[in-house]
Structure formats: C-alpha cells, structure tokens
Amino acid sequence: MRVACIVPVAVLAAGIKAQATGGAVFEPQGFNVTAALESLGVDVSALPEVEPETPGLSGRSSYAPCPLACSSLTYLFGSDNVLYEGSAVYDAFTASYWAAQQGALSPSCVFKPKTTAEVSILVLIARFYQCPFAVRGGGHAAWAGASNIEDGITVSMENFKQVKVSADLQTVDVGPGLRWVDVFTEVEKSGLSVVGGRMAPVGVPGLILGGGISHFSNKRGWACDNVASFQLVTASGIAINVSPTSYADLYWALRGGGNNFGIVTKFKLVAFPLGQMWGGQRIYTEDKFPAILDALHHFTVEGSATDLDAAQIATFATFPGVGKVSFGNLHYAKPIANAPVFDLWANIAAIQDTTGFRTMSGMANLLNEGAPAPGAYETWWGISLKMDRELLTFVIDTFFAQEATVANVEKILLIMAIQPVTTGALNAMQKNGGNALGLNPANGPYFIVNFNAAWNVAADGPQFHQVINNIIRLVKAEAQRRNFDNDFVYMNYGSEYQDPIGSYGAANKLKLQNISKKYDPTQLFQYLHTAGYKLVKGAPNPGPP
Known part of the structure; x- marks a missing residue:
C-alpha cells in the first residue's frame, strides 16, 4: 500500500x-x-x-x-x-x-x-x-x-467484518461486510441479540438502509430504528459519525433512504438480552387457508398488541404433488412454546411442524432452508395494504388464479408472503425522530405482500415479471375500491420496476432530496454511485415488465 x-x-x-x-x-x-x-x-x-x-x-x-x-x-x-x-x-x-x-x-x-x-x-x-x-x-x-x-x-465491503460488543452490553459495532447469521452467532456469545435480518445469508447494510423487518419488530421497530449511530463516508471523502445528536437530519435519512448519502463503514446497533427463542415453520394444506387468514388478521389488529414478543408470517405457493400450501412462520422472542398469542394457530392442523427452541442464528438458518441457491434468476416485488380480512381472501385468490397462468413455465419457485406491520411496530418506528419510510401509525395496521420468483432460463423472466405485475394491478384496484390501499413499497422487496422512495410520500422524498443536496452538493451518490434506488429518478427500469 x-x-x-x-x-x-x-x-x-x-x-x-x-x-x-x-x-x-x-x-x-x-x-x-x-x-x-x-x-x-x-x-x-x-x-x-x-x-x-x-x-x-x-x-x-x-x-x-x-x-x-x-x-x-x-x-x-x-x-x-x-x-x-x-x-x-x-x-x-x-x-x-x-x-x-x-x-x-x-x-x-x-x-x-x-x-x-x-x-x-x-x-x-x-x-x-x-x-x-x-x-x-x-x-x-x-x-x-x-x-x-x-x-x-x-x-x-467484504473485509469489514467486525462485531464488537460494548463493555456495557448496550450496543454492538457491526461491519457492512457481514451477513446476519454471522452477526447473530457472534453476539449470542454475550447473551445478546440485535434487530436484524431473518434469513441467514442476507447482508447487513442493504437490510438496514432499506428499513429492515425483523422477528423483533412488533416490540422494537425495524432494523433501521435500532441503529445508535452510523459511520458514514460522504461524497467529500470524509468519515462522519451520524446519530440522533450528530447530523440528525442525515440520521433520519439513513433510516430508509438507502445508499443515497454515502458509504456506511460501521453500524452501531442497539443490543438486548436474548437466549433461546421459540419458533419455526408449519405447513398447511389449502383447506386450512381460511383459518390461517383468520389467525393472521386477528394477530395484526388485536393479538399483536397483547404480546409484543410475537411475530407471524404466512407464505403461499403451489407445490408439485401437494397442491396449494401455506407456510406459517411463527416466532416468539422468549423460550416459551405456543404462547397464548398463537392460540388460533394451535387449532389448525399442520402437515409439517418445525417449531421449537433455537437461538436467533438457528432461526435464521432454519428460515433459509429451501431458499434458492445463489446463481438463479430472481425477482422480488412488494406492496403494502391496510389490514382487512376480506381483502386477505381476495389477495390469496388472485395470487393462485394468476399463478396458474405460468404453471407450465419451468421455475424453481413462485411464492407470495403476507407480513403484518403491526401497531406496535409502527409506534416503535417513531423513536429518535422517526424514520424516512412514511408509514403513518394512525392509518395502520398494514400488511406487506411480497412476491418472489426464481427460475433457471433467462428468457422466462418476462413471464414471471408480468404475472406478478398482474397480481399487483388487480389487488391494488380492489384495495382502492375498498379504501384499503397504501402507497408504501418496502425497498428490500422492491423490483426494478418499482419506486420505493417515491412511495414514502412527496414530503419525505423532497426532504430526502434536500438532505442529499446539503451533504452531497455535486450529487455524486446520485449520478456516479449508480447502484440501487436513486432520489433523482423513479423506478430503475421505468418501462413495463
């Protein structure tokens, strides 16, 4: 050197x-x-x-x-x-x-x-x-x-792999070259955890800067809400410490604003005590779908408020030889099996059940089982809606109707997941001045619908993009008719045809743009740093899928 x-x-x-x-x-x-x-x-x-x-x-x-x-x-x-x-x-x-x-x-x-x-x-x-x-x-x-x-x-950033727990066990310094399973594994040695990704191979920086849904979000908010400070290299080449008391406007922008403000070389994350937790996956057949949607709806609008340690996700897909199935992912941040908040799930017979006691790193590895290996063609899309029981049924029915149109196209998977954004999570997002995401607690609770397709033949991509786009178009139209639509697009589930930052609302986008111009007047992180979603344009690919 x-x-x-x-x-x-x-x-x-x-x-x-x-x-x-x-x-x-x-x-x-x-x-x-x-x-x-x-x-x-x-x-x-x-x-x-x-x-x-x-x-x-x-x-x-x-x-x-x-x-x-x-x-x-x-x-x-x-x-x-x-x-x-x-x-x-x-x-x-x-x-x-x-x-x-x-x-x-x-x-x-x-x-x-x-x-x-x-x-x-x-x-x-x-x-x-x-x-x-x-x-x-x-x-x-x-x-x-x-x-x-x-x-x-x-x-x-692969060389930035530091994980350093503070002497008082309140924070952890984490490098942007790590994957979440590595972070969890290391902090568990100190009896701690952090609000982070749920799947083992997901990287630290993208998840945090885009928001970061977690098993702990009902109590603690998203990952971006649990960063004590960011070490950030700006367009001037200067490394600054960004926190609620130092560059507070930039601190707000980094929580959901993506990579538009610099390169983060260290995240100081808020830590909390955690040993083993309970959770896993249960697989259900199609006849159980109404009960699953009942349980998910009840948790989002009522149950989640009674127990902030709980998290639920329901994923839907068609499997050859089995038919239409749902995967219920249930997690509880205490070593208690089948806590009362999961009572409605207890009455639904599953054909497979992996729930049990594990550390958070174990949960991250478990959730990643069955995921496509690196190297496949992939697409993710996401939307958000206000929670409504009848709308949930419409979403499921529309997904399977449209999925059938690509039944003969070779694929690794085509799935849809429903993830509650609870009142608890929305309230926790307001700490330290709130984040840039634009999710208003007064209009919640919400649910996120995300789609993932994976395939091996490049030429098949347009068919998967089109079918997901069709589902979203039909679902959004119905949600608008019922007055349950919501603009927010979660950045980490966004496709190249979507505009997450625009979905934060005009006021938040303008605020982000003004902060960008303040710290990056030549707009280096808009025009030279080309990766990701930019403040100066909408969807990376503005054309139809």
Whole structure:
C-alpha cells in the first residue's frame, strides 16, 4: 500500500463538522478533489492521467476513466485488493451474487477496501476520474445494478467484518461486510441479540438502509430504528459519525433512504438480552387457508398488541404433488412454546411442524432452508395494504388464479408472503425522530405482500415479471375500491420496476432530496454511485415488465 498517511482524515472531518454545525455548507463550493486526496497521503502526480479520447476506439480503453481509476487503486493498494476481468478471483466474485442478473454484470474492476480511510480514497478516486461505482454488502438484491455495475468499479465491503460488543452490553459495532447469521452467532456469545435480518445469508447494510423487518419488530421497530449511530463516508471523502445528536437530519435519512448519502463503514446497533427463542415453520394444506387468514388478521389488529414478543408470517405457493400450501412462520422472542398469542394457530392442523427452541442464528438458518441457491434468476416485488380480512381472501385468490397462468413455465419457485406491520411496530418506528419510510401509525395496521420468483432460463423472466405485475394491478384496484390501499413499497422487496422512495410520500422524498443536496452538493451518490434506488429518478427500469 502506497498511501503515506491517514491521520488527516480526522482533522478534515472535524473541520467539516465545524462548518456544518456552524450553519455553513457541508462541502464548500469549489471543493478540490486533488487537495482532498493529497491530504489523505495520496501523491496525485503519480496517478495515471486521462488522455484524449481516440476516435474509433472500441471496447474498454485503458485510457478511459474507469480503467485509470482501477489502475490508481491498484497502484495505491496493491493487486490483491483489486480484481480484474479474466482472473479466477474476479469470476468467483461475480458468480457469488445471489441473483444471476447481478452476477451477469462485468465491472471494470472490483475493489476490496479494508479500512474507512481506504473507502474515503475510493470515493475521491471515483470523483477524480468521474468513474461510476457500485457498493456491495451481502449482494442479496434481485435485480441487475442493485449492487453491481457494468464497466465501473464495484466496491466490495467484504473485509469489514467486525462485531464488537460494548463493555456495557448496550450496543454492538457491526461491519457492512457481514451477513446476519454471522452477526447473530457472534453476539449470542454475550447473551445478546440485535434487530436484524431473518434469513441467514442476507447482508447487513442493504437490510438496514432499506428499513429492515425483523422477528423483533412488533416490540422494537425495524432494523433501521435500532441503529445508535452510523459511520458514514460522504461524497467529500470524509468519515462522519451520524446519530440522533450528530447530523440528525442525515440520521433520519439513513433510516430508509438507502445508499443515497454515502458509504456506511460501521453500524452501531442497539443490543438486548436474548437466549433461546421459540419458533419455526408449519405447513398447511389449502383447506386450512381460511383459518390461517383468520389467525393472521386477528394477530395484526388485536393479538399483536397483547404480546409484543410475537411475530407471524404466512407464505403461499403451489407445490408439485401437494397442491396449494401455506407456510406459517411463527416466532416468539422468549423460550416459551405456543404462547397464548398463537392460540388460533394451535387449532389448525399442520402437515409439517418445525417449531421449537433455537437461538436467533438457528432461526435464521432454519428460515433459509429451501431458499434458492445463489446463481438463479430472481425477482422480488412488494406492496403494502391496510389490514382487512376480506381483502386477505381476495389477495390469496388472485395470487393462485394468476399463478396458474405460468404453471407450465419451468421455475424453481413462485411464492407470495403476507407480513403484518403491526401497531406496535409502527409506534416503535417513531423513536429518535422517526424514520424516512412514511408509514403513518394512525392509518395502520398494514400488511406487506411480497412476491418472489426464481427460475433457471433467462428468457422466462418476462413471464414471471408480468404475472406478478398482474397480481399487483388487480389487488391494488380492489384495495382502492375498498379504501384499503397504501402507497408504501418496502425497498428490500422492491423490483426494478418499482419506486420505493417515491412511495414514502412527496414530503419525505423532497426532504430526502434536500438532505442529499446539503451533504452531497455535486450529487455524486446520485449520478456516479449508480447502484440501487436513486432520489433523482423513479423506478430503475421505468418501462413495463
């Protein structure tokens, strides 16, 4: 590594914080990227220069901005930390994306920073050369460009794997290179847990920045509501600590605003005591659907308020040789089996039952069983509605009617899940000034309907997109007719054809845009950091599916 010094990062951060808290702009007009790099110990004169474009040059020119940016990163940090196309390690990296659509993209290089200072330099190098980039945490998104890029730099946060429990056991410092099962496994050694993802392989940063539904949400809110602070590298290359008392507007924006404000290099999560919990999955046949919907509706509107430690999900699918089935996922944050809040479920006969006592890491592994392996073509879609028992029946009937239209298309799975957003969760979301999601407790409770399709043949994708889009169109029309529609789209279930940030409401979107302009006046994280859902446009793919 040829970076001479990283001490000035703290000095720069202190200066910029003084500006911001003193009422001045966060990044002064005429900000000098070269000077900022040099202040971090980078000898800019030693970096390759951009040469004039050669007429008729095709392919990836070594003189184009991104190859030069990649060469600069290699010069500064060594070849072990920068991967190039044509190498086995590069191929292994792109193949490790969960969805085939993501893995099909070919970045100019993959950069693997190890420290926050290296992330700062990466941001400034991208800005210096005007090279687009994407940032990957767990790589668990389901559309091309969510956390990978064609021809730019993909920044892999895989080296940020710290899990550090505070001495008072109140918080845990967590790196963005971790998956949730790794976080749970480590904090369980201290008798703790955190509000995080429910499936083992899901990455930390995407889940938190998009909201983060959890088994503990009925009591504690979503994952984004349980972050004590974020360490964030901004468009100026400065690492700042964002909390309710430091950059409070940015703290609000990071809770649901996605990757639009910088690169998070550390999450300080609120911890709580937890040993074993109870839960698992029960499988039911079609004749049990009315009772399942009764139980789910009762829990959402009444039962959840009587016991904040409970969580419920119902998933629906058709399985060859079995027919229409439902998977009831029940979880309880105490080592008590079949607590009274689950009484309605106790009277429904299941054909399979895996409920029992496990740690949260065990629950995460269990819920991931049967999920498609990495490398399949995937799509996720999500909508939200106000809870209504008759509407639940309409949703289920519409799903199976439309699913039948692709019954002969080869698939790995096509499923729909119903997840309550309870009054308890909505109230817990209001702490520390609330989040950016725009879910109003006064209009709840709600339920989220999310769809997941997985298949092996790329050409079959449009059929799955179309059938899910049809279901959503029919369900939303019926919900509007009954006055039970809701705009909110959960970012982590959004498809490339949806606009989660727009669904937060015009006021919240404008507030997010203004915060972005305050801390990122050149809009680097809108136009150079191209991955994910952007504040400056709607759906990543505005065309029809």
